[in-house]
Amino acid sequence: MTDIGNSRPAAQAFELALDKGESRVAEFEVRTRAPLQKLQHFLHANPTAVPAIVLLLSVAAFGSVVGPRFLSMFNLSLIIQQVTIIGVIGAAQTLIVITAGIDLSVGAIMVLCSVIMGKLGVAMGLAAPLALLIGLAVGAGCGAMNGVLVTRFKLPPFIVTLGTWSIFFALNLWYSASETIRSQDVAKFASLLQALGTPVNIFGARFTYGSLFMLALVLAIWFVLNRTAFGRHLYAVGDDPDAARLAGIRTDRILFSVYVIAGVICALGAWALIGRIGSISPQAGQTANLDSITAVVVGGASLFGGRGSIVGTLIGALIVGVFRNGLALSDVDVLWQEFAVGWLIIIAVALDQWIRKVSA
Amino acid sequence: MRQSFGLFAALALALGATSASAADKPIVGLITKTSTNPFFVKMKAGAEEAAKANDVELRSFAGKVDGDNESQVAAIENLIAAGAKGILITPNDSRAVVPAVEKARAAGILVIALDTPLDPANAADATFATDNFLAGQLIGQWAAKTLGAKAVSAKIALLDLNVNQISVDVARDQGFLKGFGIDLGNPAKIGDEKDARIVGHDVTLGSEEGGRKAMENLLQKDPDISLVYTINEPAAAGAYEALRSVGRDKDVLIVSVDGGCPGVRNVKDGVIGATSMQFPLLMAAKGVEAVKTFALGGGRPTASPGLDFVNTGVELVSDNPAADLRSIDSAAALNRCWG
Numbered sequence: 001m002t003d004i005g006n007s008r009p010a011a012q013a014f015e016l017a018l019d020k021g022e023s024r025v026a027e028f029e030v031r032t033r034a035p036l037q038k039l040q041h042f043l044h045a046n047p048t049a050v051p052a053i054v055l056l057l058s059v060a061a062f063g064s065v066v067g068p069r070f071l072s073m074f075n076l077s078l079i080i081q082q083v084t085i086i087g088v089i090g091a092a093q094t095l096i097v098i099t100a101g102i103d104l105s106v107g108a109i110m111v112l113c114s115v116i117m118g119k120l121g122v123a124m125g126l127a128a129p130l131a132l133l134i135g136l137a138v139g140a141g142c143g144a145m146n147g148v149l150v151t152r153f154k155l156p157p158f159i160v161t162l163g164t165w166s167i168f169f170a171l172n173l174w175y176s177a178s179e180t181i182r183s184q185d186v187a188k189f190a191s192l193l194q195a196l197g198t199p200v201n202i203f204g205a206r207f208t209y210g211s212l213f214m215l216a217l218v219l220a221i222w223f224v225l226n227r228t229a230f231g232r233h234l235y236a237v238g239d240d241p242d243a244a245r246l247a248g249i250r251t252d253r254i255l256f257s258v259y260v261i262a263g264v265i266c267a268l269g270a271w272a273l274i275g276r277i278g279s280i281s282p283q284a285g286q287t288a289n290l291d292s293i294t295a296v297v298v299g300g301a302s303l304f305g306g307r308g309s310i311v312g313t314l315i316g317a318l319i320v321g322v323f324r325n326g327l328a329l330s331d332v333d334v335l336w337q338e339f340a341v342g343w344l345i346i347i348a349v350a351l352d353q354w355i356r357k358v359s360a
Numbered sequence: 361m362r363q364s365f366g367l368f369a370a371l372a373l374a375l376g377a378t379s380a381s382a383a384d385k386p387i388v389g390l391i392t393k394t395s396t397n398p399f400f401v402k403m404k405a406g407a408e409e410a411a412k413a414n415d416v417e418l419r420s421f422a423g424k425v426d427g428d429n430e431s432q433v434a435a436i437e438n439l440i441a442a443g444a445k446g447i448l449i450t451p452n453d454s455r456a457v458v459p460a461v462e463k464a465r466a467a468g469i470l471v472i473a474l475d476t477p478l479d480p481a482n483a484a485d486a487t488f489a490t491d492n493f494l495a496g497q498l499i500g501q502w503a504a505k506t507l508g509a510k511a512v513s514a515k516i517a518l519l520d521l522n523v524n525q526i527s528v529d530v531a532r533d534q535g536f537l538k539g540f541g542i543d544l545g546n547p548a549k550i551g552d553e554k555d556a557r558i559v560g561h562d563v564t565l566g567s568e569e570g571g572r573k574a575m576e577n578l579l580q581k582d583p584d585i586s587l588v589y590t591i592n593e594p595a596a597a598g599a600y601e602a603l604r605s606v607g608r609d610k611d612v613l614i615v616s617v618d619g620g621c622p623g624v625r626n627v628k629d630g631v632i633g634a635t636s637m638q639f640p641l642l643m644a645a646k647g648v649e650a651v652k653t654f655a656l657g658g659g660r661p662t663a664s665p666g667l668d669f670v671n672t673g674v675e676l677v678s679d680n681p682a683a684d685l686r687s688i689d690s691a692a693a694l695n696r697c698w699g
Binding site: 075 | 395396397398401523551560562563565566567568569572573576577578580581594597598600601604605620621622625626629631699
C-alpha cells in the first residue's frame with residue numbers, strides 16, 4: 001500500500017488531505033467491558049459457577065443469622081442427608097433434561113420400585129439381593145416404556161411421562177394395597193434394603209451410605225457426561241437432534257437408553273429412600289417429581305436441552321436444602337419457607353436467561 | 361371401525377346393566393379425599409361391606425390429590441344425575457364444596473360429611489367423624505401423666521400436617537397441647553402458643569419422609585427434645601428414624617393419632633408411646649346405614665349430645681396405661697385397627 005503511495009508522482013494539493021486520514025485497513029476492536037459484562041461472560045463460560053456462588057452465599061448468610069447451630073459439621077452434613085433422595089432423582093432428571101425432555105414419572109418409578117423391593121423381600125420372603133435386583137429391573141422396565149413411547153411412537157416426553165406417572169402410581173397403590181411396610185419388619189426380613197441408611201461418622205460430620213452413594217453417583221455421571229462419547233452425544237441430541245443425526249449419531253438409540261438409565265437411577269433412588277425412611281410407604285415421594293425439576297432448574301440446566309450439568313443439579317438440590325434447613329432453624333414459618341423456595345426458582349431462571357443473552 | 365363399534369356396543373351394554381341394577385337398589389355415593397391414603401381405602405372397604413349388607417348400590421369417587429375440590433364437585437354432579445339417595449363425602453375443601461352439596465340436597469339427596477365437617481357444618485345433613493380434639497387431648501393427657509414430675513421441664517416438638525392449618529390438623533395439635541396442660545392462645549390456630557416448653561412446629565405432609573426431616577430440623581433447634589407429638593403414625597415412624605439415627609430413640613416419648621395397623625404394631629414395639637385410634641370403617645358403615653334408613657322413609661341422623669356431629673369414637677392405645685385414663689393395649693387394638 002505504502003509503496004504505491006510513495007511511488008506516486010507529485011500529489012495534487014487536495015490529495016494531501018489523505019495523509020491526515022486513517023491509513024489502517026482493518027483491525028480487531030478491543031472492546032472494554034463493564035465489570036458486569038465481564039461477570040456475565042465468566043458465568044457464561046462456567047455454567048455451574050452461578051449455583052455454586054448462590055450456595056456459598058446462602059450458607060454464609062444463614063451462618064451469620066443462625067450461627068454455629070447452622071454451621072456445625074453435623075448440621076451441614078445433615079443437609080446432605082436430607083437432599084440424598086432429590087440428589088439421586090435429580091440426577092436421573094438431569095440426563096433427561098439435557099436431551100430437551102422432561103420426566104414427570106421419576107417419583108412414581110421410585111415409589112413403585114421401593115414397594116416391589118419391599119413386598120418381595122419382606123412379605124414374600126425372597127432373598128434381599130434378589131428383591132433388590134428385581135426392583136432395579138422394574139425401574140429399567142419403566143424407563144424402557146417411557147423410552148419406547150418417546151422414540152418409537154414419537155410422543156412428546158411431557159405427555160408420555162405425565163401418563164406413565166399416573167400408570168406407575170396406580171400400579172404402586174394396587175401392588176401395595178396402600179399399606180406401609182414397617183421399618184422393624186424390613187430390618188428383620190430384608191435388612192439389605194435399609195443398608196443405605198447406615199450412618200458413617202467422618203470428623204464430626206454424619207453421612208449415611210446413601211448420601212455417599214449419591215455423591216459417587218454424581219461423580220460417575222459427571223465422568224460419563226464429560227469424558228465419554230455417549231455423554232457428548234447426549235448434549236448433541238439435546239442441542240439439535242437434526243444436526244446430531246446428520247453427524248451420524250443414532251439419536252433414537254441415545255434417547256431410548258437415557259430413559260432406561262434414568263429408570264435404573266430412580267430404582268437406586270428407591271433403595272436410598274428405604275434407607276432414609278426405614279419403612280416402605282406407597283405414599284412416599286409424592287413431591288419428588290417437582291423437587292427434582294426444581295433442583296435441575298436451580299442448578300442451571302436449560303429445559304430446552306443441550307445445556308446442564310450434573311454437579312449443577314446437586315448444588316441446586318443443596319441450595320433448596322440449605323434454604324429449608326436454614327429457614328427452619330431461624331424459626332421462619334413453613335409457609336414462608338415455601339414462599340422463599342418459589343422465589344429461588346424464579347431468580348435462578350431469570351439469572352440463567354440473563355447469562356444466555358451474553359454477546360459472543 | 362369395527363373395533364370401535366364393538367367397544368361402543370360393550371359400553372352401551374355395560375351402561376344398560378348398571379342402570380337396570382340401579383333401578384332395583386338405592387344408590388349411595390362415597391366421595392373420599394383421595395384413593396391413596398390407607399384411611400380412605402379402609403373407609404371405602406367399610407362402605408362396600410355395609411352396602412352389601414344393607415342391599416344398596418355403592419358408587420365410589422375420590423379426589424386426585426389432597427385438596428382437589430374440582431373432582432369432588434364433578435362426583436357430586438354425577439351422583440345427582442344418577443339419582444343417588446345419599447352422598448357420603450370427606451371434603452377436600454370444606455367451604456368450596458358447599459354450593460355443590462346444596463345442589464345435591466335441593467335434589468332431595470341426604471348428604472353426610474365423613475371424618476371432616478363442612479364449613480358451615482350444617483351445610484350437610486349430618487357429620488360422622490372422629491372427635492379429633494379429643495383424640496389429641498387423650499394423648500396429651502397420657503404424655504403429661506407418663507412424664508409425671510418431668511412434664512414441667514419437657515421440651516416438645518410438634519409435627520403437624522401441612523401449612524394450610526386444616527381443621528383436623530388444628531384440632532389434633534391443639535387438643536394435644538390442651539391435654540398436656542399448655543395455654544392454647546387461639547385454639548383455632550397452630551403456633552401462637554407462648555409456652556417455653558414448645559421447641560417448635562414443623563410440617564410432615566403426614567409421611568415418613570416428612571416426619572424424619574421435620575424431626576431432624578427440630579432436633580437441630582433444640583437437641584434436648586423429650587416429647588414428640590405427631591399428626592399421624594407414618595409421621596411418627598419417620599420421627600423415630602431421625603431419633604434413632606442420633607441415639608435418642610429410647611429416651612424420647614412419641615405420641616400420635618390414627619390407629620392404623622402399622623401404627624398399633626409400632627405401639628407394641630415401643631416406637632410410639634400412645635396413639636388415639638379412630639374408626640374409618642365404622643364411619644362409612646354408619647353412613648351407609650343412615651342413607652338406607654333415609655331411603656326407606658326414615659328420618660335423618662341426629663348429632664351426638666354436646667357435639668355438632670355424630671361421634672364415631674376414639675380409643676386411646678398404649679401398653680403403659682396412665683392412671684385414671686381409659687386405654688386399651690396394643691393386642692386388643694390389633695383386632696380393631698385399620699389399614
